[in-house]
Amino acid sequence: MSQFTHLDETGAARMVDVGAKEVTERVAIARAEVHMLPETLRLLREGGHKKGDVIAVARIAGIQGAKKCSDLIPLCHPLMLNSVKVDFEFDEASSAVAITGQCKVSGKTGVEMEALTAVSVAALTLYDMCKAIDRGMQIRNIGLVEKLGGKSGHWQREDGE
Amino acid sequence: MSQFTHLDETGAARMVDVGAKEVTERVAIARAEVHMLPETLRLLREGGHKKGDVIAVARIAGIQGAKKCSDLIPLCHPLMLNSVKVDFEFDEASSAVAITGQCKVSGKTGVEMEALTAVSVAALTLYDMCKAIDRGMQIRNIGLVEKLGGKSGHWQREDGE
Amino acid sequence: MSQFTHLDETGAARMVDVGAKEVTERVAIARAEVHMLPETLRLLREGGHKKGDVIAVARIAGIQGAKKCSDLIPLCHPLMLNSVKVDFEFDEASSAVAITGQCKVSGKTGVEMEALTAVSVAALTLYDMCKAIDRGMQIRNIGLVEKLGGKSGHWQREDGE
Amino acid sequence: MSQFTHLDETGAARMVDVGAKEVTERVAIARAEVHMLPETLRLLREGGHKKGDVIAVARIAGIQGAKKCSDLIPLCHPLMLNSVKVDFEFDEASSAVAITGQCKVSGKTGVEMEALTAVSVAALTLYDMCKAIDRGMQIRNIGLVEKLGGKSGHWQREDGE
Amino acid sequence: MSQFTHLDETGAARMVDVGAKEVTERVAIARAEVHMLPETLRLLREGGHKKGDVIAVARIAGIQGAKKCSDLIPLCHPLMLNSVKVDFEFDEASSAVAITGQCKVSGKTGVEMEALTAVSVAALTLYDMCKAIDRGMQIRNIGLVEKLGGKSGHWQREDGE
Amino acid sequence: MSQFTHLDETGAARMVDVGAKEVTERVAIARAEVHMLPETLRLLREGGHKKGDVIAVARIAGIQGAKKCSDLIPLCHPLMLNSVKVDFEFDEASSAVAITGQCKVSGKTGVEMEALTAVSVAALTLYDMCKAIDRGMQIRNIGLVEKLGGKSGHWQREDGE
Numbered sequence: 001m002s003q004f005t006h007l008d009e010t011g012a013a014r015m016v017d018v019g020a021k022e023v024t025e026r027v028a029i030a031r032a033e034v035h036m037l038p039e040t041l042r043l044l045r046e047g048g049h050k051k052g053d054v055i056a057v058a059r060i061a062g063i064q065g066a067k068k069c070s071d072l073i074p075l076c077h078p079l080m081l082n083s084v085k086v087d088f089e090f091d092e093a094s095s096a097v098a099i100t101g102q103c104k105v106s107g108k109t110g111v112e113m114e115a116l117t118a119v120s121v122a123a124l125t126l127y128d129m130c131k132a133i134d135r136g137m138q139i140r141n142i143g144l145v146e147k148l149g150g151k152s153g154h155w156q157r158e159d160g161e
Numbered sequence: 162m163s164q165f166t167h168l169d170e171t172g173a174a175r176m177v178d179v180g181a182k183e184v185t186e187r188v189a190i191a192r193a194e195v196h197m198l199p200e201t202l203r204l205l206r207e208g209g210h211k212k213g214d215v216i217a218v219a220r221i222a223g224i225q226g227a228k229k230c231s232d233l234i235p236l237c238h239p240l241m242l243n244s245v246k247v248d249f250e251f252d253e254a255s256s257a258v259a260i261t262g263q264c265k266v267s268g269k270t271g272v273e274m275e276a277l278t279a280v281s282v283a284a285l286t287l288y289d290m291c292k293a294i295d296r297g298m299q300i301r302n303i304g305l306v307e308k309l310g311g312k313s314g315h316w317q318r319e320d321g322e
Numbered sequence: 323m324s325q326f327t328h329l330d331e332t333g334a335a336r337m338v339d340v341g342a343k344e345v346t347e348r349v350a351i352a353r354a355e356v357h358m359l360p361e362t363l364r365l366l367r368e369g370g371h372k373k374g375d376v377i378a379v380a381r382i383a384g385i386q387g388a389k390k391c392s393d394l395i396p397l398c399h400p401l402m403l404n405s406v407k408v409d410f411e412f413d414e415a416s417s418a419v420a421i422t423g424q425c426k427v428s429g430k431t432g433v434e435m436e437a438l439t440a441v442s443v444a445a446l447t448l449y450d451m452c453k454a455i456d457r458g459m460q461i462r463n464i465g466l467v468e469k470l471g472g473k474s475g476h477w478q479r480e481d482g483e
Numbered sequence: 484m485s486q487f488t489h490l491d492e493t494g495a496a497r498m499v500d501v502g503a504k505e506v507t508e509r510v511a512i513a514r515a516e517v518h519m520l521p522e523t524l525r526l527l528r529e530g531g532h533k534k535g536d537v538i539a540v541a542r543i544a545g546i547q548g549a550k551k552c553s554d555l556i557p558l559c560h561p562l563m564l565n566s567v568k569v570d571f572e573f574d575e576a577s578s579a580v581a582i583t584g585q586c587k588v589s590g591k592t593g594v595e596m597e598a599l600t601a602v603s604v605a606a607l608t609l610y611d612m613c614k615a616i617d618r619g620m621q622i623r624n625i626g627l628v629e630k631l632g633g634k635s636g637h638w639q640r641e642d643g644e
Numbered sequence: 645m646s647q648f649t650h651l652d653e654t655g656a657a658r659m660v661d662v663g664a665k666e667v668t669e670r671v672a673i674a675r676a677e678v679h680m681l682p683e684t685l686r687l688l689r690e691g692g693h694k695k696g697d698v699i700a701v702a703r704i705a706g707i708q709g710a711k712k713c714s715d716l717i718p719l720c721h722p723l724m725l726n727s728v729k730v731d732f733e734f735d736e737a738s739s740a741v742a743i744t745g746q747c748k749v750s751g752k753t754g755v756e757m758e759a760l761t762a763v764s765v766a767a768l769t770l771y772d773m774c775k776a777i778d779r780g781m782q783i784r785n786i787g788l789v790e791k792l793g794g795k796s797g798h799w800q801r802e803d804g805e
Numbered sequence: 806m807s808q809f810t811h812l813d814e815t816g817a818a819r820m821v822d823v824g825a826k827e828v829t830e831r832v833a834i835a836r837a838e839v840h841m842l843p844e845t846l847r848l849l850r851e852g853g854h855k856k857g858d859v860i861a862v863a864r865i866a867g868i869q870g871a872k873k874c875s876d877l878i879p880l881c882h883p884l885m886l887n888s889v890k891v892d893f894e895f896d897e898a899s900s901a902v903a904i905t906g907q908c909k910v911s912g913k914t915g916v917e918m919e920a921l922t923a924v925s926v927a928a929l930t931l932y933d934m935c936k937a938i939d940r941g942m943q944i945r946n947i948g949l950v951e952k953l954g955g956k957s958g959h960w961q962r963e964d965g966e
Contacts, residue, residue: 003204004215005293008890013214013861015868017888019830019909025341043164053174054165056335056539060396061235063337064547067392067400070872072229072282073289074222074865078872078885080400082430083339085330104341108887112296113289120281120300121233128234128274132166135273135305135316139281142300144292155296169568174539176546178566180508180587186663217657217861221718224659225869228714228722231550235543239550239563241722243752244661246652265663269565325526326537327615335536347824365486375496376487378700378818382879383557385820386708389875389883394551394604395611396544402883404913405822407813426824434618435611442603442622443555450556450596453627454488457595457638461603461625466618477618491729496700498707500727502669502748553711557704561711561724591726647848648859649937657858687808697818698809705879716873716926717933718866756940757933764925764944765877772878772918775949776810779917779960783925783947788940799940 006075015075021108026149028103030115032123032142035096040134044097045090055088058099058125062086065121066103066114073117079107081114086122099123100145110150116142167236176236182269187310189264191276193284193303196257201295205258206251216249219260219286223247226282227264227275234278238270245275247283260284261306271311277303328397337397343430348471350425352437354445354464357418362456366419367412377410380421380447384408387443388425388436395439401429403436408444421445422467432472438464489558498558504591509632511586513598515606515625518579523617527580528573538571541582541608545569548604549586549597556600562590564597569605582606583628593633599625650719659719665752670793672747674759676767676786679740684778688741689734699732702743702769706730709765710747710758717761721753728758730766743767744789754794760786811880820880826913831954833908835920837928837947840901845939849902850895860893863904863930867891870926871908871919878922882914889919891927904928905950915955921947 005016044054066084070076082104089098101118103111123139130137146156166177197205205215227245231237243265250259262279264272284300291298307317327338366376388406392398404426411420423440425433445461452459468478488499527537549567553559565587572581584601586594606622613620629639649660688698710728714720726748733742745762747755767783774781790800810821849859871889875881887909894903906923908916928944935942951961 003294004290006290007214011214012892013218013864013868015886015889017909019887019911053168053172053539056536057174057235057543059335060540060543061233063335064396065233068233072222072226073286074218074869076289080402080885081337082341084337087334104339106341112292113285116285116288120285124274124277124281125234127277128237129165129167131273133164136318137304139303140301143298144296157297173570174542176564176567178587180565180589214861217858218865220657221862221865224657225718235547241563241724242659243663245659248656265661267663325616326612328612329536333536335540375490375494375700378697379496379557379704381818382701382704383555385818386879387555390555394544394548395608396540398611402885403820404824406820409817426822428824434614435607438607438610442607446596446599446603447556449599450559451487451489453595455486457627458640459626462623464622465620479619495731496703496707498725498728500748502726502750557708563724647938648934650934651858655858657862697812697816701818701879705877709877712877716866716870717930718862720933756936757929760929760932764929768918768921768925769878771921772881773809773811775917777808779949780962781948784945786944787942801941
């Protein structure tokens with residue numbers, strides 16, 4: 001058998017059969033950073049009420065993105081998310097916005113891809129809204145932070161990874 | 162007027178009016194890197210014919226992702242892409258796969274978001290197909306490389322940016 | 323905590339966590355009215371076989387709309403509908419078509435939004451098909467009629483509401 | 484020929500052929516009202532910064548809804564919107580939120596349905612976010628306010644209509 | 645260069661660049677047959693008014709399917725259809741329903757795939773609605789009938805093909 | 806009651822209520838053939854590594870198509886597929902590519918439509934990628950091969966059907 005679970009023994013892609021897997025409570029947390037010019041971050045921060053919509057739009061885009069995951073990632077299973085949360089933190093030291101996404105499901109497959117899609121789409125939306133003033137922005141370090149549930153159990157990114 | 166083009170003077174989000182913009186030929190090139198364990202990269206590389214599907218699946222996901230851009234990014238305009246290309250390069254030195262996406266359109270708005278969405282979705286798909294063997298993979302340095310066309314003209318990321 | 327369940331204590335939007343909720347049989351019935359000129363209603367009514375497609379198209383649009391609910395309404399949970407029915411009644415007295423939509427699910431969240439989306443999309447479709455002859459048509463009184471199941475139990479709109 | 488432009492002479496539905504129509508600048512403005520308890524309106528109003536997300540979420544849903552119009556309304560043509568704006572006004576006298584949506588396109592067909600879909604989806608989203616505290620809310624008087632462009636030219640809803 | 649226009653010289657899939665192609669009026673007509681038991685065909689035929697919805701539903705599904713073409717077929721370009729028509733003919737001699745789909749566009753690429761998708765989705769919908777009484781139904785001979793416009797000009801299926 | 810389960814007693818379409826149905830393991834296998842010129846089949850076959858992407862693209866399109874089934878077929882229920890597999894076989898004798906699709910679900914409704922949609926979309930994608938060299942290709946004999954699970958139990962296409 002192939003070491004890639006999404007390929008069969010001939011190398012053909014397939015949606016892995018999860019029929020025999022147990023339904024368990026599953027949680028995944030992912031993270032992304034949007035690096036920008038200090039001036040761009042300042043504009044985002046000090047906007048207060050008036051600029052509130054930038055973060056609100058990115059948040060909604062992230063939540064909607066999590067729901068579109070199985071439409072975007074070809075071998076992902078459709079699933080019924082129990083919850084999605086997307087949070088933003090301003091990090092002046094590194095001139096970046098850190099985005100955290102958490103997804104939960106009672107299901108047969110994990111929600112890592114949903115959480116990763118949420119933070120990726122939220123980050124792309126932030127880029128879209130700021131690109132007229134800062135085209136060189138970069139999205140960095142999209143990765144899984146933690147996962148719970150399922151056969152592989154608890155996994156947590158180690159420091160410095 | 163707000164410095165954020167996607168917000169009106171009250172801070173409310175809107176889809177910018179491009180009605181008065183000229184239709185020009187527009188190109189955008191974006192880039193992303195998927196960093197992984199050397200062993201994961203080796204498995205992807207040496208698979209040859211048999212593993213061919215992993216890259217093919219990620220490529221298709223990226224192309225389809227570009228077409229879904231205005232559905233994912235709330236304030237993006239729908240547009241009719243003339244072409245989408247997604248390419249992959251194995252970089253053993255940094256144990257990563259580099260993904261390049263190029264989009265073209267004859268239109269009133271640029272295709273930066275389409276190119277960025279293409280490489281992001283391709284990268285997420287690569288993560289999905291390898292996650293069972295390397296959960297700590299990270300997507301890094303998603304950014305615009307170059308854009309042509311439109312009022313703002315040619316833009317290119319400078320070295321070391 | 324916020325009184326709006328879709329906002330957390332900081333006012334940020336989120337998809338409410340329904341993980342701890344019980345799976346129960348849930349039903350929701352919604353209603354909408356499309357008000358039009360008497361002549362438009364007459365054309366719809368007397369078409370018989372030949373005009374049958376107008377109502378059939380609106381019905382299908384409503385059913386499909388219910389299935390798209392979680393894609394349209396940002397904080398709605400995806401769910402697997404057990405059934406959708408959309409019915410039309412000609413009301414000559416008020417020169418309107420009344421639309422009723424019923425959705426059912428065995429799930430952790432209610433189907434109010436699915437039923438409301440069904441009648442709204444059916445109403446918009448009716449408008450679309452008649453707008454060339456009656457641009458001033460209005461969709462009125464979209465509201466929930468009744469819901470069953472879930473923690474909040476039975477709810478029914480009172481007369482005259 | 485049928486008086487319903489979306490039906491052919493046998494009564495069968497079709498997407499009307501717009502091939503011979505001219506590309507003109509087209510604008511449509513639509514309106515909807517969400518009627519609620521005075522207490523619900525007060526909560527929405529006085530939230531200030533913290534409740535800002537409720538309106539922001541409804542606005543984004545409306546804009547995204549406009550882009551999904553041809554997917555929702557079976558006989559609508561796909562088109563490339565130049566702009567979408569969705570605005571909200573608190574009307575204490577009638578204890579309602581009034582929603583206005585404006586869409587523009589350079590195209591062969593009008594954007595009435597896009598504007599109507601925008602305000603309908605924004606209204607449904609507002610309902611969704613307030614339904615836990617006010618299930619009896621109603622969406623009323625969804626209708627076209629004004630349209631410009633195209634062969635039929637300028638149209639405006641008359642007072643009292 | 646590869647003989648497959650959708651593959652580059654390395655065999656990688658791509659969305660062909662149509663930027664240099666001219667915008668012309670393009671038409672494509674496709675056809676499919678749904679073969680069934682004579683009794684199933686009889687039920688469809690004699691239903692008259694009451695069974696009208698079966699064909700109406702299949703027709704709408706076909707029209708909507710044409711609009712989803714670029715979402716379904718990975719390397720298809722998004723385009724703005726000018727018109728879609730789907731027609732049904734009962735063929736008692738071969739106990740089948742023949743479906744014809746016609747699509748038109750003013751664009752840089754043809755609409756063959758849109759017409760083929762329209763008849764395929766209409767045929768699948770017919771199958772869906774009759775499968776409880778005739779599971780062995782088959783969809784046969786989906787093919788292009790005629791195309792006009794574009795560089796390759798007029799093409800017509802020859803008799804007996 | 807109507808003999809068509811998707812129509813109520815008045816002939817109106819509806820999504821059948823599956824609320825009272827049991828959740829069982831369900832499997833469906835469908836099949837389609839893409840007939841082409843011998844030269845086209847030879848090009849597909851002998852491409853080896855370089856042409857690998859043609860089949861890979863069609864396979865992914867088929868898998869994604871299965872997931873879009875309830876969006877394409879108006880009265881299909883949304884469901885959470887446990888697995889999707891799409892396989893291709895070159896049949897030189899009849900100058901065709903045979904496509905087999907298998908879908909599984911733990912659910913209240915069968916997955917026949919999902920399997921049929923998978924092979925149909927895979928076949929259309931194959932057509933799309935080869936149409937520049939062989940416009941006369943035909944998709945033939947799309948049909949169910951076998952189904953298991955649910956109240957109607959096991960069904961298998963008989964030889965020569």
